[in-house]
Amino acid sequence: MSLGNVFNLTLLHQTIVQATPLLLTALGGVFSERSGTANIALEGIIMMGAFFGYAGTYYTGNPWFGIICAMAAGVVVSLIHAVVTATYKVDHIVSGIALNILCQGLTGYLLVVLFQSQGSAREFVAQLPTISIPFLKAIPVVGPVLDAVFSQGPLVYLAFILVIVSRFILDKTVFGLRFTSVGEAPQVADSLGVQVAPIQYAGVLISGLLAGAAGAQLTIGTMPRFVYLMSGGRGYIALAAVILGKWQPTGVMWSSLLFGFFFSLADNLQGTGFAIPNEIFLMLPFILTIIVVSGVIGHSEGPAHAGKPYVKEL
């Protein structure tokens, strides 16, 4: 086994590619959790985003319109979650599980109805372009490295720009700070005149918007064909990234990149005859998350009121 086969430019490029759907979803997860709403429906929302990203592009021939469809589908599903949890105070996990099952069934059903197929839609659609920065490649020595980093689809750039935007919103704006107050102590926020339900709606809808975009990244960003259940657990992995990233936008960026790195490393190690089985590297992110949550190394504690319905006391 040569090290060049493992630590190469593909590893760098793929780390970012594999981190992107996790990062988009996890950023949404931060908003939802910060507002006090646990959203495990993210997995289902990714499925919907993947499907509607594909379908929107299929019918219009325009992948940019596909992104809008994917985000809209994400918002619709998350709206159900918001209504059920913020207005009707249903247990967040129960609602999330129900929505995941709904999305799974719905995408499978629509696949048969719209594309006369089970398993996968047969037609390829237009794909989002790869945006590379032309002069980077020409730079001596570091050129190819920079090119590997900066030749990505638009949703990849969007994800990383949103890290900065989210950080600004959550830390520097009144709107953002209300998330923290609602997620930590809704009764206090309420007594100070912050409307709890609208903030929770906002948090959940943002998570739907971004998880929908993550789904679009899987179809029109990566592989312009829809395959049933193609979300492949990424919604749950993103939730682990939220925890490991300590509910902070920059934190989830690093944790998503770390997950992406381990997954890509495992990909590169497969078939190279390396002594450590690649499955170890696939497990590492989760082991790490458990260690951090249990407080052995570092400390990660979520918003105090996350996952609990807030019922106003009269």
Place this chain on the structure above:
Amino acid sequence: MKRRTVVGILVLVLALFSLSSGAAFGEPLRVILVTDIGGLGDKGFNDGGWLGVQMAEKELGVTGNVIQSFQQTDFIPNLTTAARQADVVVALGFLMVDAISEVAARFPDVKFILVDSVAEDLPNLASYEIRAGQGAYLAGIVAAAVTQTGRVGMVEPMSIPPVIAFTAGYGAGIKTWNELTGSNVELVVKDAGAFNDPARGKALALSMIGQNVDIMMSGANTGLGVFQAVKEKNDEEGITLEAVAAGTRPKYLGIGLDLDQDDIYPGMMLTSALKNVPEVIFGAIKSIQDGTFAGGHYAVGIQEDATGITDMRYTKHLVPDEAVAVVEKAIELMRAGNKELEIPLAVDNAEKFIEDFKVPEELRSVLQ
């Protein structure tokens, strides 16, 4: 004396069985295909099944019909309807296993054919499994002969014995080419761990390409991602589908599994290792008409035209004549029932299989 009685009874029973197949007496066999929920038009197994029935209509004079299922709860009612109206009921794939076993037990006078899965052991129900590893073996020879980097890959959708059998056959084909020509083509294997995750397939294919692999076999929906990576990487090199159609050699090539996938990206798919569903169904219907049908489990391969590789209609010019000659000889040996080339239906450890595989002596003479 006693033994003679037993033999006599056996002969009598066999005679009765062949009489009961009825078809010999003029009436054309009525054959009904019950599709799974994919339905006709799936360009996959269901269409393949219908093609097989149509072949039998044309060449054997049976009358064919089809009942489409739209959900899994349709299977038993549809199979029952078919069994009431037909002499032969055909079904395909894993989803049908329980339903066909149940219905076949209720209609002992009707013959049931199941392809690409194993159902219960009943005298009127025959399950056919396809030795697609033989097709993968031929694809391995071709891949080893065509690679420019000396490294070819396999992205297993999931490392389970029937999939590993493809890898085993493929690797044995590569080993064959290496021994015959003294080359040293390496096989790189990666496991996607999911049939339905094309993004993983693509990531693994890109990883392979980063490791200097230029030809990759894969299958199922995960494989679609592998072929997508092949196309994108060619595009990056400025080799578009149009350029390939105009004669440019693609730098990266995919190899399909199960179905003829050469049309996914014409010219960028070297070939596909096939499961020939129509031929298997045709053969099964023929056995009923000939009176040679018996229930049970069968493994069918190249001898029965059940597997093979495509005609490489877009890529034949890439394949050296020597490789074509070796493939042809290998097919000849498989047809003659060569034991070494009878790639098993399921393999646990591809590496060990390939190591133990002995290249048949008859193949060595081809290039001498």
